[in-house]
Amino acid sequence: MERRRIDRAPVGGIAEARPRSLGAASIRLPLLWLKAIFTPSARFFAAEGERATWGLVWIQILLLVLIPGVLAFLRSLDRSAAARDATNSQAVGDLLSALTVSTTLVGIIAQVLIVPLLFFFGLIVEFLIARAFRGQGRLVWQGHAALLYQVPLAIISSAISTLFLAIHLPLAIRLSLYPIISVALFIYGLFLNIVAIEGVHRLTRGRSTLVVVVTYAVFALIIILLLVVLARAIVSALHTT
Structure with a gap:
């Protein structure tokens, strides 16, 4: 029934959904983000997917790097201040502070390259799998x-x-809470992934779930193969020394 509703709804039809101008679409992004995470539906992702442009995709990738990157930089400033206060030596404190900030900046620059590559790699793999399921x-x-x-x-x-970090939550509590929150967000992200595939590709909920499961199975297999290759390279290097 859900698949029929998506296919027949005027807002989900290819002829009905029209891409917005890049400026108008960018302004609407915060509202669309709220709808995506708080009121997700296959119909919503179907309609918004058909309005997509590559310009809008790249703007969101930029925001995906920029906003968390700025927050990470703010955290590094807090850590650098803590590192400076933790030592009695001004020189050592300044060195630790500079090292903390510079390491964060290097990480942010690396993310500018890594995030788009990983996103498009995952996108293409999942797209091909969805197509294999008649998406x-x-x-x-x-x-x-x-x-x-x-x-x-x-x-x-x-x-x-x-x-x-800003409210100076004790480290033990942060180490306990943040992994739980991260896992919860990851699981919810999986659910949203399924709903998005269901809407964009006009698949049933069952097939959409299979697409996501197979995609993550492929990712897991790739990671295992890379770890095996890395382990063999390390063992080979140790034997030659």
Whole structure:
């Protein structure tokens, strides 16, 4: 029934949904993010997916790097101040402070390259798997739909980490709470992924779930293969020394 509703709804039809101008679409992003994470539905992702443009996808990728990056930099400033206060030596304190900030900046710069690469790699893999399950969507639709929930979830995760540090929550409590919150956000992200695939590709909930499960199974297999190759390289290097 859900698949029929998506296919027949005027807002989900290819002929009905019209891409907005890039400026208008960008202004609406915060509202779309809220809808994606608080009132997600296959109909919503179907309609918004069909309005997608590559320009809007790249704007969201930029925000995916920029906003968490700024929050990470703010956290590094707090840590650098703590590192300076933790030592009695002004020189050592300044060195630790500079090291903390510079390490964070290097990490942010690396994310500018890594985040888009990982996003498009995961997007293409999941798109091909969805197509194998007779999905009907386009790559740009799926990319836009995915970012509609990935960006706000990343912002929420980074904001929580920044808040914990800002209110000087004890380290033991942070180490206990943050992993739980991260796992909860990850699981909710999986659910949103399923709903987005269901809407964008006009698949049933069952097939959409299989698409996501198979995608993560492929990712797990790739990681295992990379770890095996790395382990063999390390063992080989140790034997030659």
